[in-house]
Amino acid sequence: MPIATTPKPPYIAVIFTSQRAGEDNEYAATARRMEELAREQPGYLGIESARGADGFGITVSYWTTMEAVKNWKAVAEHMVAQRRGRDEWYRSYRTRVCTVEREYGFES
Amino acid sequence: MPIATTPKPPYIAVIFTSQRAGEDNEYAATARRMEELAREQPGYLGIESARGADGFGITVSYWTTMEAVKNWKAVAEHMVAQRRGRDEWYRSYRTRVCTVEREYGFES
Numbered sequence: 001m002p003i004a005t006t007p008k009p010p011y012i013a014v015i016f017t018s019q020r021a022g023e024d025n026e027y028a029a030t031a032r033r034m035e036e037l038a039r040e041q042p043g044y045l046g047i048e049s050a051r052g053a054d055g056f057g058i059t060v061s062y063w064t065t066m067e068a069v070k071n072w073k074a075v076a077e078h079m080v081a082q083r084r085g086r087d088e089w090y091r092s093y094r095t096r097v098c099t100v101e102r103e104y105g106f107e108s
Numbered sequence: 109m110p111i112a113t114t115p116k117p118p119y120i121a122v123i124f125t126s127q128r129a130g131e132d133n134e135y136a137a138t139a140r141r142m143e144e145l146a147r148e149q150p151g152y153l154g155i156e157s158a159r160g161a162d163g164f165g166i167t168v169s170y171w172t173t174m175e176a177v178k179n180w181k182a183v184a185e186h187m188v189a190q191r192r193g194r195d196e197w198y199r200s201y202r203t204r205v206c207t208v209e210r211e212y213g214f215e216s
């Protein structure tokens with residue numbers, strides 16, 4: 001997973017923090033499929049994701065506008081996955097929708 | 109690591125995405141110390157962190173205001189750690205400073 005290459009701010013970040021429940025039930029395959037599907041959406045800029053051995057994970061997706069975020073949330077296949085997330089895959093999660101105001105970085 | 113309990117938006121999120129370099133060199137101890145030190149700063153709201161086995165990690169810290177973020181960045185002990193981060197611990201990183209506009213979640 002590389003660090004996402006994003007444009008000059010402002011743009012939108014969706015921070016999805018989650019604690020996985022026990023069993024897989026196609027979770028890994030669905031997570032991969034949702035990443036693919038996100039990439040095809042208008043306004044998609046990039047995605048970053050990390051999950052530790054304790055099942056605690058953070059995924060950040062980047063979007064051009066709030067409208068693009070809203071449209072992605074409403075994509076039918078994504079809605080089915082969101083429902084399964086609540087029912088099967090996550091003990092808890094939190095989604096925070098943000099405007100990125102500035103960024104800086106380092107590359108060795 | 110629990111999901112951070114944050115107030116009603118708006119507030120600030122600092123998304124720190126990083127790829128670790130090979131050796132530890134007190135990285136784990138410094139990371140814990142920086143979390144402790146952050147908790148003591150004015151305007152601190154919470155922190156969430158995940159790193160996978162591939163060394164790719166995301167840490168999000170939450171703050172009341174941009175001023176609080178700026179002050180935390182300038183804390184002397186934190187500046188030393190930032191310098192060691194560039195010199196020793198990270199292959200690359202990116203910091204994005206954001207205003208959280210809305211949030212929603214789920215708790216089973």
